Amino acid sequence: ACTSLSGSSQWFERGVISYSDQAKTELLGVPPALIGLHGSVSEAVAGHMARGLMAHAPLDWALAVTGIAGPTGGSEVKPVGTVWLAIGHNGRLHRVWRERFEGDRHAVRLATVRTGLAALAEALEDGDA
Template sequence: MEKITLLVEGLAKLALDQQVRIATAESCTGGWIAQEITALAGSSEWFECGFVTYSNEAKQQMLGVSESLFISDGAVSESVVVAMAKGAVQKSRAQLSVAISGVAGPGGGTDLKPVGTVWIAWYFDGCEVEAGRYQFAGDRQSVRKQAVVGALKGLVKQLNKNTV
């Protein structure tokens, strides 16, 4: 069985056991995280919704991300994914969210944010947002897939922390 499928199955068990609903806020992965979650039968019991916010305007309109963050930090930044993660919980019935923004390539990279740079944030309602910067290698498809796996692993980690 593929690694992603196993991650989603583990995530489903934890979410169901804890009665936690999850939302995704995706940019560079274009809804891939939500697609992997909803590929599992019964995911409607714990998956709330997915926001695909590829443009900065969509991040502002759908998730409430402040325009000033794009100006000061850029779309691929900790501040933006933190705001996206919080917005996904605030704009839905979810208690836990993951947000992702990155440079998947092949173009768009800079010296400060080369191709493969991805920021991921996880937000459990009422807790501190956790965010991390990742540098994934490979082509566009590979970078995006690694980002999906990282996002799912982080959701599992958040739910495992919640059981302590």
């Protein structure tokens, strides 16, 4: 979504797709015990993902998302459409929050991208630096 824009190399450093629990651990330093305790789709894991990315890359800002896009994988506690997002700034968490999106897999993924990028843009515009 970010690199489809011309000139994005001026402001976009990198992206990490850490789809599996193993990837979250290996690439972002999320402790397996944290995943075991809270689950991959949780406030704790989303926050650690954002901090982990900033710890492993020369970034001022980071956006992390973890969720259940469906159609399978949901539960009563974490239904399909549950997404945790985290924004990090200068090595610290700026914001972590949960969303619940409706629709099919494509709709949940699209809403996640739009919501995350809009929140990041808002943080930058508000001077929350």
